[in-house]
Amino acid sequence: MDQANLFGMEPILKIEDLVVEYRTREFGQRVRIAVNRLSLEVFPGEVFGFLGPNGAGKTTTMNVLLGFVPATRGAAYVFNVNVRDPIARQRIGYLPELTYYYKFLTAEELLRFYARIFRIPRAEVGPRVDEVLKLVELDAARKRPIKTYSKGMQQRVGLAQALINNPDLLILDEPTSGLDPIGRMKVREIIQRLKQTGKTVFFSSHELGEVETVCDRVAILYQGELKAIGRVSELVEKYECNLEQAFLKVVGYNSER
Amino acid sequence: MNNALAVASVVVKELYRRKDFYVLFVLTAVITLLMGALNFFNDDKIVRYLKEICLLLIWISALVIAVGTSARQIPSERENRTVFPLLAKPITRGQLIAGKFLGCWLACGLALIVFYLFFGVISVSREHQLPMASYFQALWLHWWMLGVVVAMALLGSVLFAAPSSNATICLLLILGILLLGRHLNKVAVQLAEPMSTVVYVVYFAVPHLELFDVRDLVVHNWDPINWLICVGATFYAAAYAVFFLFAAWLVFRRQPLV
Amino acid sequence: MPAPSLILALLFVVCFTLATWLQPWHQSWAGGRAQSSSLLDIVMGDSQQLFANHFFTKADVYFHSGYYPSVFDQAIGGAPHMTAAKDAATEHGPEHAEETGFLGRPRDWIDRFSRNLYPSRHSHLDSPGEAREILPWLRIAADLDPHKVETYTVAAYWLRQHLNKVDEAEQFLRAGWRANPDSYEILFELGRVFDENRGDFQRASNVWELAVRKWHERSARNGKQDDFILEQTLTHLAQLEEREGYWEKAIAYLEKLKAFSPHPNVIQQHIEELKRKAVAPSVPNNSVSPQAGKR
Ligand SMILES: Nc1ncnc2c1ncn2[C@@H]1O[C@H](COP(=O)(O)OP(=O)(O)OP(=O)(O)O)[C@@H](O)[C@H]1O
Ligand SMILES: [Mg+2]
Numbered sequence: 016m017d018q019a020n021l022f023g024m025e026p027i028l029k030i031e032d033l034v035v036e037y038r039t040r041e042f043g044q045r046v047r048i049a050v051n052r053l054s055l056e057v058f059p060g061e062v063f064g065f066l067g068p069n070g071a072g073k074t075t076t077m078n079v080l081l082g083f084v085p086a087t088r089g090a091a092y093v094f095n096v097n098v099r100d101p102i103a104r105q106r107i108g109y110l111p112e113l114t115y116y117y118k119f120l121t122a123e124e125l126l127r128f129y130a131r132i133f134r135i136p137r138a139e140v141g142p143r144v145d146e147v148l149k150l151v152e153l154d155a156a157r158k159r160p161i162k163t164y165s166k167g168m169q170q171r172v173g174l175a176q177a178l179i180n181n182p183d184l185l186i187l188d189e190p191t192s193g194l195d196p197i198g199r200m201k202v203r204e205i206i207q208r209l210k211q212t213g214k215t216v217f218f219s220s221h222e223l224g225e226v227e228t229v230c231d232r233v234a235i236l237y238q239g240e241l242k243a244i245g246r247v248s249e250l251v252e253k254y255e256c257n258l259e260q261a262f263l264k265v266v267g268y269n270s271e272r
Numbered sequence: 273m274n275n276a277l278a279v280a281s282v283v284v285k286e287l288y289r290r291k292d293f294y295v296l297f298v299l300t301a302v303i304t305l306l307m308g309a310l311n312f313f314n315d316d317k318i319v320r321y322l323k324e325i326c327l328l329l330i331w332i333s334a335l336v337i338a339v340g341t342s343a344r345q346i347p348s349e350r351e352n353r354t355v356f357p358l359l360a361k362p363i364t365r366g367q368l369i370a371g372k373f374l375g376c377w378l379a380c381g382l383a384l385i386v387f388y389l390f391f392g393v394i395s396v397s398r399e400h401q402l403p404m405a406s407y408f409q410a411l412w413l414h415w416w417m418l419g420v421v422v423a424m425a426l427l428g429s430v431l432f433a434a435p436s437s438n439a440t441i442c443l444l445l446i447l448g449i450l451l452l453g454r455h456l457n458k459v460a461v462q463l464a465e466p467m468s469t470v471v472y473v474v475y476f477a478v479p480h481l482e483l484f485d486v487r488d489l490v491v492h493n494w495d496p497i498n499w500l501i502c503v504g505a506t507f508y509a510a511a512y513a514v515f516f517l518f519a520a521w522l523v524f525r526r527q528p529l530v
Numbered sequence: 531m532p533a534p535s536l537i538l539a540l541l542f543v544v545c546f547t548l549a550t551w552l553q554p555w556h557q558s559w560a561g562g563r564a565q566s567s568s569l570l571d572i573v574m575g576d577s578q579q580l581f582a583n584h585f586f587t588k589a590d591v592y593f594h595s596g597y598y599p600s601v602f603d604q605a606i607g608g609a610p611h612m613t614a615a616k617d618a619a620t621e622h623g624p625e626h627a628e629e630t631g632f633l634g635r636p637r638d639w640i641d642r643f644s645r646n647l648y649p650s651r652h653s654h655l656d657s658p659g660e661a662r663e664i665l666p667w668l669r670i671a672a673d674l675d676p677h678k679v680e681t682y683t684v685a686a687y688w689l690r691q692h693l694n695k696v697d698e699a700e701q702f703l704r705a706g707w708r709a710n711p712d713s714y715e716i717l718f719e720l721g722r723v724f725d726e727n728r729g730d731f732q733r734a735s736n737v738w739e740l741a742v743r744k745w746h747e748r749s750a751r752n753g754k755q756d757d758f759i760l761e762q763t764l765t766h767l768a769q770l771e772e773r774e775g776y777w778e779k780a781i782a783y784l785e786k787l788k789a790f791s792p793h794p795n796v797i798q799q800h801i802e803e804l805k806r807k808a809v810a811p812s813v814p815n816n817s818v819s820p821q822a823g824k825r
Contacts, residue, residue, distance in 0.1 A: 081360045083529040101364045109360035115352045117282060119289045131278040132361045176357055186360075312666045313689060313698040317659065320592060321666040413647075454644060455602035457637050476640070483644050488596035494649060501646040 025095065026056035027184055027215050028080070033089035035075050035239075049075040051239040052089070057217050059183075062210050064226040064247075065219040067236035068266055073219040074112055076236075077188055081109055093184060105133065108182035110173045112189050112219075118162035122153050122172050125161065126179050133180040147175040150205065166193045174202065185209065187218035191225065203229055223259045233258075237266045275363045276371035283375025284382070287341055293383055296333040301390060303329055308394065319398035320491050326394055327487045330387045331414075335446060337383055338418045342376040342425035343439040346524070355529060366521045369426060373517055376422040381415050405496035410486050412502065416509035417484035421446055423516035424479075430524045446481060453482045479512040582675030589667040589684070596649035599632040661692045672706070682706030683719045696727040712748060714755075717741035718763050731770055738767045742786075757790060777808035 035050040050072040057063045067073050078084040079091055082098050096103040116125050123144060130140045148154050151171040156164065161172060170193045177185060190206075191199045199222070206216050206229050220226050226233060227247055234244040242265045243250060247258060254261035287293060304326045312318055346369075349355040359368070388411045396402050424445070428438040452459075456475035460468045483505055486497065591598040633650060636642035655661045668685040671678060682703055689699035703720045710716060718741045725734035741763050749755045764787040771780035781804050788797040 078530060081356070083356060083359065085526070085528060101362050104360055105362040107360065109357060111353060111356040111360075113353060114357060115354065116357070117286070117354055118352075119286050120282065124285070128278055128282055129357075129361060132275050132358075132363050134274065173357070180361075310666070312669050313662075313685075313693075313695055313702070315662050315665065315693070315695070318662050318666055320663040454641075455600060457641060458602045461637075476638075480640055480644065483640075483647050486647050488648050492592070492595035492649060494595065497646055501643070504643065505647070 024058050027059045027094060028055075028057040028217060029092045029095075030055040030076070030080075031090050031092075033076065033079060033091060034087045035072070035079060035084060036087045037075075049239055050079070053236070053239070053241050054089075055234060055241065055244070057215060059215050060210070060213055061231045062206060062216045062229050063218070064230035064233035065217060065236065066221075066223070066226065066233055066262060067219075070238075071236040072239040073236060074188055075239075077109075077186055077219070080186060081107070106180070106183045108177035108180060108185045110177040110185075110187040110190055112192070114173055115169065116161050116172055116176070119160055121158050121160055122148065122164075122175070123157045125172065126176060129176050129179050135180065143179060143181070147178045150178065151175045152201070167195060167198055170194055171198070174205070178205075183214055185214060185216045185218070187216065189219055189221065191220065191222055199225065223262055227258045235262060235265045242266065275367040276374055279358075279363075279368060279371025280375035280378060283341070283345065283372060284379045287337075287375075287379040287383075292340060293337060296336060297383075297386060297390075300326070300329040300333055300387065304390075304394060308398075317398065319395060322398065323391070323395050324487070324491045326391050327410075327491065330384075330391060331485070331487070333387065334380060334384060334414065334418060335421065335443065338376065338380045338421045339425050339439050339442045339446070341379060342372070342422040343429050343442060344435045345372045345376065346426065346429045347433070347435040347438075350529060359529070365524050369517060369521050369524060373419075373422055373426055373513075376426075377415075377419050380418045380422065384411055384415055384418070403490075403493065403496070406490050406494070409497050409502055410490045413484040413486055413505055416506050416513075417481050419513045420479050420481060420509050420516070423513040423520070427516045427520040427523070430520050430527065449478055449481045450485065451482075453478060453480045479509075484509065578674045579678070582671045582678050582681070585667045585671040585674065586678065586681055586684075589664040589671070592664045592667060593655050593661070594649075595653045595655065597651060597653055598649075603632050659693065661688045664688065672702075676706070676709035679706065679710055679713045679715045682710075683715050686719045686723065690723060690727055696723060699723055699727075712744055714741040714744040714748065714763070715759055717744060718759055718766075721763070721766065725766070725770060731774060735767060735770055738763050738770075742767070761787060761791060772804065777804050780804055781808070 031054055033050055033053040034048065036046045036048050039045050039047055053072075053076060065073050065076070075084065079086050080093060080098055081104065082101070085099075091098045093103045093107060117128075120128070126144045126147065127140060130143060135143060145154075148157050151174050153168065153171050153175065156168060161169065164172065170190075174187075174190060177187065191202050194202065203225055206218070209216055210229075230247055232244070232246050233250065235242045243261075245253075250261045251258060254264050256264075304322065307325050308322050346355075349358070355368075359365070388407060392402060392407060421442070425438065425442045428442050429435060432438040432441065453475075456471055456478075460471040460475060463471060488494075489497065587598075633645070636645065655663060665685060665688070668681050672681045672685070675681075682705070686699040686703045689695040689702065700720070700723050703716055703723065706716045707713065707720065717737050721734045721737040721741065724730040724737060728734075742760065745755055745760045745763070764783050768780045768783040768787065771777075771783065781801055784797055784801050784804070788794045788801070791797055
């Protein structure tokens, strides 16, 4: 996919001048700005890496995209629909960064529940659930309550539920955290496969090596502000080093030089 | 509606996979049976005290179940962060509230059916008669009262952060209404002016949950209530439940989740 | 897991031993609850009497099938009426006058509506045997406060008069007497059991005489007592003696009765009548030797 093609398309995800403020519930009502004037576009078919150190505002941005947190200023659109409208979420798959699912349900029940909310026709639910469970390799544990799962297994459940509606846009918040090396590789494979079927993936990560291998474009956020955006190759060229060092430079961390 | 029902089914599943209900039911049954084993003047036809005790236990258990489950729903969704993957799907917050309400209310209904079946068995075993109409009315009105209670607890759970304090406040409020609600107008008459009006306003504003408490009629084998009155009471409960749910939605609609 | 299961087994054994060890103690407690309410005393203290009163009232509520004024109604409308021992003597006298109801006219629509949903008509447990429903509460009231005399007299009245349970009535009264040896009220009721149900005139008159003595003792000790019971006791005694043909005895009781009766001339008339009978030599139709039994 080249530049011209990219910009000729309608963006699938658009963030315009987004500002998010949190009111801390302390004396004095300090307002802290988590995201500051962020503008961003993601195009169909892209795998977009959303990078930044801890506390940069990645999760906050995603929370706005899903309507959990209202934007203080600015707006965000998915599929050209304002994110405040729940219809916008019909074709999104979302994996939160830390989540526990209903512990008393089994993985299969959980997926069936979510499938029902997506109004997937009854006949398709069974095969769909089988498919995603196989994909995340939870087939063996599907009849066990989620409270008996390990952390990595719960993360896989998360991935499975993000894929249940065969979404066109995936928003994944640190999808590989808590997974073993084989699991990480699997996730990378899944992302690549999704890309091949024309899906768009918007994900945050701290694993720069993995970002380098799967992403078309990346954005680097620092203290709520967008510091760099572009193709991985462009960034590497511009800073004349690998992505990790480029990242460190962008966030102003200079240890060696 | 589909979304609300999906959420409701998860709530019902949760209730029957937790142990609370079974514990309360067994406790009710054991206490009732123990009380039934008492011997009063060698008369084994005495039944009304037993019916009263059984119904009292049923009322307490049902309130505990209703307030306990509904006060916990939304706070635990937020605390366990299950609300995020859920609301990331095409479901509105209104549907979430409606689903939670339906789930808790249906679960309470199921629990009530079990409890009242037990009550029926106890009373038939002593009395050899089964006033079906009265028992059904008692169950029906009880269920609708729980609808108001569940809606109230849901509203509380989006207003107050801690589920335990919410549950305590709700239970106190409900007990207050059940014990005093009917008499507030008489209290108002005896108070001096500014307070009198205040109490009157409270009297007309609170949901009169005690209306739905027809235990005395059942215990003492009064005739069934006029069905029109039952219908009226049902609408009364529905109005308050809808009011509380609407208020809960208004609060929850714009609440940031993190 | 052998260790936890061992501990569990051990705990079970401990519980079992404890249970068997406590059982005789419990039995003695449950058996003679009237004298040894000490455990209840410790647990509940003074609130026992409060609860006893509550349950005693509960019996009255049951007698009215749940139609009963709450404290709020009482604050506005006056006291509730009791199925107390008074009923026992007057046999459903003036209490029906209360049927106008304490509720009054509905104050507002909620009030009007709610009256369909709780007992709001006057009603008594009239059909045969229904009165048994009040018994459990009386029993509990007696267990909680064995010194509440009314509990025994009311329960005995219903047991004897309406439920045909004379043995139970006597037993309960005796238990009450043990707890309250000075109660002339209980003695009066006990006398009625002997007189009306057992046909044992001897014991009836003994018990009633004792009741009269107790009444005077208590009057001397604690100030004026309830005239009503004394009047009743003396009347019953006089009637008993008259029935048996001991005119002098009967006259003696009537003389005592006259002293404080509200209708002394009625009694005087009766005395005159008896005196006339006494002069005319009539043989008592009963073969029991009267003098032997009298103390
Ligand atoms: N509920 C909240 N109330 C107040 N401040 C918050 C809240 N949530 C996040 N913040 C603040 O907003 C900023 C951005 O947080 P965010 O969670 O978006 O970071 P992140 O980029 O996801 O970090 P990480 O890599 O650690 O996940 C942080 O400074 C954080 O302290
Ligand atoms: Mg984050």
